[in-house]
Amino acid sequence: MLGALLLLATPAAAVPQGEAAETVRRIPAAEARQGVAAGPAGIYAVANWTIARYDRRTGERLNVWEGDPVRYPHINSCALLKGELVCAASNFPAVPHASSVEIFDPVTLAHKRTVSLGQGTGSLTWVDWHDGHWWGMFANYDAKGGEPPRDHRHTTLVKFDSEWRRTESWALPATILERIAPMSISGGGFGPDGNLWLSGHDLPELYVTRLPKGGATLDHIATVPMEAEGQAIDWDESRPGILWGIDRRGRAMIEMRIGTATADPG
Secondary structure, three states: OHHHHHHOOOOHHHOOEOOOOEEEEEEEOOOOOOEEEEEOOEEEEEEEOEEEEEOOOOOOEEEEEEOOOOOOOEEEEEEEEOOEEEEEEEOOOOOOOEEEEEEEOOOOOOEEEEEEEEEOOOEEEEEEEEOOEEEEEEEOOOOOOOOOOOOHHHOEEEEEOOOOOEEEEEEOOHHHHHHHOOOOOOEEEEOOOOOEEEEOOOOOEEEEEEOOOOOOEOEEEEEEEOOOOOOOOEEOOOOOOEEEEEEOOOOEEEEEEOOOOOOOOO
């Protein structure tokens, strides 16, 4: 089981593979191009400047928000956080990189406000609220959307305070960087086990990480196969152990069950 493998985590050169995620169901969604979010008001498909809300039970599309593609060229992911639909956005593939957090009503999809993070060291791909802080990842790429001299190795996890002020940041370990090159991390979030789960751009796998006891690089403690081929993911807070991803080519949202037994945090 994944829990046992996490407990047996070994040095970076020998990262264990966890039990594959089990696909529970698929919900067709034409907007399933960048990511998916799960909440009590529905399941949301994300596609750049478009967000669609679907009925959790029937899979029926309930409503759609379409923004100005000039103003919102790349909404990459969303998550239901603190009662709102909170989305990570950037000007990808344009440079210099500029990012923002776009916040929506989870039922009507009305745009409520923006938190502008301005220009920074990468394109914001996902955000989460965990342990009293905001968290986000800034992606960097080797080619399209890249900003030399940075490349995929400069992908960075950033911890913010409640007012979106940066407090700390971490790099990715070589065992993840070698898998995602020349792309970056597209999705992420803290799971019920307290670990940070990440997904790349196109590989059907998840990277289970945790904050290190020392140093500035995340610990990579397991790699978990899944059906979703990268892109943004989201934990279903109403159903512990359920993670959502997308089938980008098949235009579908994928519900997956994952063995999230708690690992030794130390």
